[in-house]
Amino acid sequence: MSTTLRVGAVNYLNTKPLIERLTDFAPGIELSLDLPSRLADQLAAGDLDVGLIPVVEFFRGDNYTFVPNIAIGSRGPVLSVTLFSKVPWEEIRTVALDEGSRTSAALTRIILEKRYGIEPVIQQLPIDTPADDLTTDAVLLIGDRAMRACLPGYRFAYDLGEEWTAWTGLPMVFAVWAVRSGVDLGEAELAFHKAKEYGLANAGLIAQREAPALGLDPGFCRRYMSNVLRYDLGPVELAGMQKYRELAEGVGVLANPDRKVGGADSLQRRTPGLAAGVR
Numbered sequence: 370m371s372t373t374l375r376v377g378a379v380n381y382l383n384t385k386p387l388i389e390r391l392t393d394f395a396p397g398i399e400l401s402l403d404l405p406s407r408l409a410d411q412l413a414a415g416d417l418d419v420g421l422i423p424v425v426e427f428f429r430g431d432n433y434t435f436v437p438n439i440a441i442g443s444r445g446p447v448l449s450v451t452l453f454s455k456v457p458w459e460e461i462r463t464v465a466l467d468e469g470s471r472t473s474a475a476l477t478r479i480i481l482e483k484r485y486g487i488e489p490v491i492q493q494l495p496i497d498t499p500a501d502d503l504t505t506d507a508v509l510l511i512g513d514r515a516m517r518a519c520l521p522g523y524r525f526a527y528d529l530g531e532e533w534t535a536w537t538g539l540p541m542v543f544a545v546w547a548v549r550s551g552v553d554l555g556e557a558e559l560a561f562h563k564a565k566e567y568g569l570a571n572a573g574l575i576a577q578r579e580a581p582a583l584g585l586d587p588g589f590c591r592r593y594m595s596n597v598l599r600y601d602l603g604p605v606e607l608a609g610m611q612k613y614r615e616l617a618e619g620v621g622v623l624a625n626p627d628r629k630v631g632g633a634d635s636l637q638r639r640t641p642g643l644a645a646g647v648r
């Protein structure tokens with residue numbers, strides 16, 4: 370590959386199996402790491418060609434496509450997307466949302482509005498601000514800091530992967546490798562698949578290597594990557610993604626004044642016939 374492909378990936382443990390040796394498999398890839406929300410903004414601004422972005426941003430994007438059969442998802446508990454709350458769901462009125470999140474931030478709003486009829490007052494929780502001193506009823510944390518968080522002042526710790534699957538019966542897809550319109554992946558597409566295969570086959574080594582800096586137990590990290598997260602994007606995950614899109618549309622979170630909503634069409638283009646099977 371002769372031209373450079375600017376690829377941005379999430380800087381959490383959950384992404385490591387997807388980027389292990391990625392730049393060896395495609396030397397033309399220039400890899401940067403950042404928060405999911407920032408990757409989405411960089412892709413939209415044209416500063417990236419491919420980004421592992423929140424799925425809600427895929428739907429907000431301007432005719433993005435995605436690398437097939439790769440995602441960060443779960444079917445049931447995900448362990449790293451937690452709404453800590455001082456009160457039960459139906460009493461939540463104020464929420465602080467992790468700055469790094471877009472999918473789970475919108476999911477929090479979807480669950481509150483569609484299941485409980487609540488439109489909460491929302492504030493952002495910056496990435497470097499501790500959640501302990503917040504005065505909101507609930508706080509959403511994602512990624513590595515969610516896995517470390519204990520927050521004894523909060524009585525409830527709702528796992529949003531678990532909440533989603535219990536409610537819809539479908540897997541939750543949090544992020545996909547979105548490709549900006551007009552970008553040709555060429556041979557690099559294969560590299561994303563090779564990296565995933567290699568990374569999942571070496572999840573134990575990745576866990577051992579990454580756990581100390583994260584302050585997490587290596588065995589826990591291993592099981593998080595090998596048994597909790599789902600990295601495939603097959604028909605049932607796509608059905609979950611489609612269901613999420615419909616609900617997101619219903620609460621108005623796909624409306625983005627700065628961007629067109631084009632990703633929904635590309636989902637169907639890449640997955641003909643899929644939408645027919647979705648409730």
Ligand SMILES: C=C(O[C@@H]1C=C(C(=O)O)C=C[C@H]1O)C(=O)O
Binds near residue numbers: 441470543
């Ligand atoms: C499961 C996770 O998936 C993530 C959640 C995202 C979001 O809420 O926007 C985006 C990317 C993923 O890294 C997690 O970070 O814990």
